[in-house]
Amino acid sequence: MSTIKQPRYRVIALRIAEKISTNQIKVGEKIHARSTLATTFGVSSETARRALNVLVDLEIVEIRHGSGAIVVSRQKAQEYVAAENEARDLQSLENGLTEQIKEHQAGLNALAKSIKNYVDQSQHYQQHNPLTPFELTLTENSSLYGKTLSELNFWHLTGTTLVGIGHEDKLVISPGPYAKIELGDTLYFVGDENSVQIVQNFFYDN
Secondary structure, eight states: OOOOOOOOHHHHHHHHHHHTTTTSTTOOOOOOOOHHHHHHHHHHHHHHHHHHHHHHHHTTTEEEEETTEEOOOOOOOOOOHHHHHHHHHOOOOOOOHHHHHHHHHHHHHHHHHHHHHHHHHHHHHHHHTTSSOEEEHHHHHHHHTTTHHHHTHHHHHHHHHEEEEEEEEEEESSOOOOOOOOOTTTTEEEETTTHHHHHHHHHHHH
């Protein structure tokens, strides 16, 4: 999980503010000189100076000629600490949401991959098992109902082989040329992957 790393001088400023907010350093007290702060926190004098400047800008401390950095407001120190804690909480929430989005996206990617594999395998199976019939139930009106397969010239016009007709809870296997097609029948036929669309178009585009 990624986080925004605070500059070292802001970390030092926050630590000093925390001590002021909890009254470990009291209003009116002098904060250590830059050299002492630099040694205490293991940073350069410039970094210590920038940390003090943050506290000055926030009106937590005041630079007084001849006296150095003096604490002038515990309340502003508390406000600064509270704001920084809130920012960290928001960052934590943002990181959590980012991780959830990543996990969700990974799940979607896995689902898409599974669907692709299923489609690929289904097409492969159909290509290598051409005798597995397609199924189509005729639920819409058509002008071709009531005609025989011979009259419809079904085999020639659709390029498929009708292997069965489901009619009123009965299944007719290998229907002959005089078998009729009616509304509600379920047709079982074999052909290529476009067969279902071709048969649908045959009945409903007339």
